[in-house]
Amino acid sequence: MRRTPVNNNAGKVWVFGDYRNYFQNRVTLQLIAKGKELAETIGTELSVVLLGESPNQYAMEYVAHGADIIIMGESRDLKEYHVETFTEVVSAWVRSYKPDIFIAGATSFGREFFPRLAKRLKTGLSADCVCLDIDPDTGLLIQTTPAWGGELLAEVVTPFSRPQMATVHPGIFKERCHDKSRIGRIIYPDIGHIPQPRERVLRSKRYQTRDIDLENARVVVAGGRGICSKENLDHLFELAGLLEGEVGVTRPVVLAGWADEERLLGQTGKSVKPKLFISCGTSGALQFTTGIRGSETLIAINRDPNAPIFKIADLGLVGDATVLLPFILEKLKKRL
Amino acid sequence: MLNVKESRVSAYHNYLINGMLSPCMLIGEQNGGNGFYLLFDFVSPGGRMPLVNGTIYGPQKDVLARIKENELIENPGACSFHFIQGDFALSAPDNKAILVAKTHEFTNGYMTTINARLYDEKGILRVEPLGNSIQVHGEANTALTRSIPLHT
Numbered sequence: 001m002r003r004t005p006v007n008n009n010a011g012k013v014w015v016f017g018d019y020r021n022y023f024q025n026r027v028t029l030q031l032i033a034k035g036k037e038l039a040e041t042i043g044t045e046l047s048v049v050l051l052g053e054s055p056n057q058y059a060m061e062y063v064a065h066g067a068d069i070i071i072m073g074e075s076r077d078l079k080e081y082h083v084e085t086f087t088e089v090v091s092a093w094v095r096s097y098k099p100d101i102f103i104a105g106a107t108s109f110g111r112e113f114f115p116r117l118a119k120r121l122k123t124g125l126s127a128d129c130v131c132l133d134i135d136p137d138t139g140l141l142i143q144t145t146p147a148w149g150g151e152l153l154a155e156v157v158t159p160f161s162r163p164q165m166a167t168v169h170p171g172i173f174k175e176r177c178h179d180k181s182r183i184g185r186i187i188y189p190d191i192g193h194i195p196q197p198r199e200r201v202l203r204s205k206r207y208q209t210r211d212i213d214l215e216n217a218r219v220v221v222a223g224g225r226g227i228c229s230k231e232n233l234d235h236l237f238e239l240a241g242l243l244e245g246e247v248g249v250t251r252p253v254v255l256a257g258w259a260d261e262e263r264l265l266g267q268t269g270k271s272v273k274p275k276l277f278i279s280c281g282t283s284g285a286l287q288f289t290t291g292i293r294g295s296e297t298l299i300a301i302n303r304d305p306n307a308p309i310f311k312i313a314d315l316g317l318v319g320d321a322t323v324l325l326p327f328i329l330e331k332l333k334k335r336l
Numbered sequence: 337m338l339n340v341k342e343s344r345v346s347a348y349h350n351y352l353i354n355g356m357l358s359p360c361m362l363i364g365e366q367n368g369g370n371g372f373y374l375l376f377d378f379v380s381p382g383g384r385m386p387l388v389n390g391t392i393y394g395p396q397k398d399v400l401a402r403i404k405e406n407e408l409i410e411n412p413g414a415c416s417f418h419f420i421q422g423d424f425a426l427s428a429p430d431n432k433a434i435l436v437a438k439t440h441e442f443t444n445g446y447m448t449t450i451n452a453r454l455y456d457e458k459g460i461l462r463v464e465p466l467g468n469s470i471q472v473h474g475e476a477n478t479a480l481t482r483s484i485p486l487h488t
Contacts, residue, residue, distance in 0.1 A: 056447055181380075182347040184344070185345065186345040186357055188340065
């Protein structure tokens with residue numbers, strides 16, 4: 001059979017397919033949904049770059065979720081993630097196909113791989129973006145990312161270098177439905193010489209996390225520094241239990257050792273989209289609120305009437321959360 | 337410019353051909369009389385079994401079997417044909433495998449791997465094993481966009 005057919009058009013919007021822990025880590029599917037929207041806006045196709053030893057299942061999953069093209073690198077040498085080898089392979093493909101946009105999840109891998117890839121390609125990178133859009137006038141990708149320690153949101157564009165690269169925080173975008181009837185294209189570019197990585201994986205073990213499904217919780221009760229102690233956090237767990245919800249926390253609570261990092265919300269933690277979000281003793285710093293923007297109804301309790309959280313809350317209670325929470329719990333228990 | 341090979345890919349079911357995922361494949365002329373052909377047809381969502389049609393020749397230019405929609409309709413080569421759920425095997429009388437397919441179940445779909453050594457009506461080798469896939473020699477169409485209606 002002939003090699004080198006057909007159509008070297010590999011789309012102009014690319015998403016990197018990070019399929020580790022696929023059925024829990026949905027960020028690639030969220031990026032496929034957003035990438036598809038961006039691709040349609042600029043009149044091109046969406047491609048997903050997939051590397052691995054035998055990632056056939058994920059190629060099919062990504063097509064089902066909206067990918068038009070899979071760019072597949074299949075090799076035993078790509079079984080493990082090695083940032084050096086991945087950079088080598090993917091940078092060659094980018095130079096050959098010249099995509100306009102290339103995005104990846106801001107996972108531990110994306111945060112290591114994408115900066116190195118951007119450097120190799122001599123282009124810029126916006127990290128931890130919370131919004132991506134196409135400028136209708138210039139056609140450039142507007143990459144919205146928290147800046148100045150999360151105090152403001154910056155809109156970044158890359159007018160001269162290509163591709164326009166960004167990592168995106170998990171949970172920001174909604175994935176599309178799984179459509180079994182979709183047909184896509186799959187291209188297998190030559191991988192070329194794969195350099196031997198300088199490190200060797202002797203064994204890998206999945207980090208055991210407790211079963212905290214914050215991202216899919218219908219109710220989230222969140223605590224900030226204003227909760228004051230680990231003991232007061234128990235009130236949040238009790239409230240979340242009564243409302244069949246989950247508990248999330250801000251960075252200061254994690255740093256104080258009152259809660260595990262798995263419960264961290266915001267820019268460096270999880271993003272949530274519950275029907276009801278109850279914020280207790282959080283000030284509403286931007287790096288926190290970027291992770292709770294999808295909440296349908298937001299109730300905030302804070303003793304500072306000028307706290308920024310009240311600007312985005314649907315209902316605000318000015319008062320000490322440690323005092324109000326026991327009172328709310330008592331009332332709620334009587335009603336339930 | 338990079339060397340590239342390309343195929344279509346289904347979100348639901350694919351065959352592994354030439355090391356590529358393909359929702360279908362046709363080798364030879366499906367409606368070309370008595371000539372060799374092999375069609376692995378589209379499997380629609382909900383289906384689990386690969387769909388096989390073909391006129392299978394041996395290396396001596398002799399017709400071994402004709403298969404239509406997974407059924408052996410002619411068997412001059414006295415082959416045995418087993419079809420169990422998603423897997424099938426066409427074997428010569430001496431039990432040597434001619435065409436074997438195995439379907440692997442994924443969480444949301446299926447992939448069929450094929451192992452075969454097949455010849456056309458001129459005795460030319462057209463398909464041979466390649467790892468857990470097959471290598472097709474000569475023209476093969478993996479870019480079919482829809483099922484091919486059968487006229488035989």
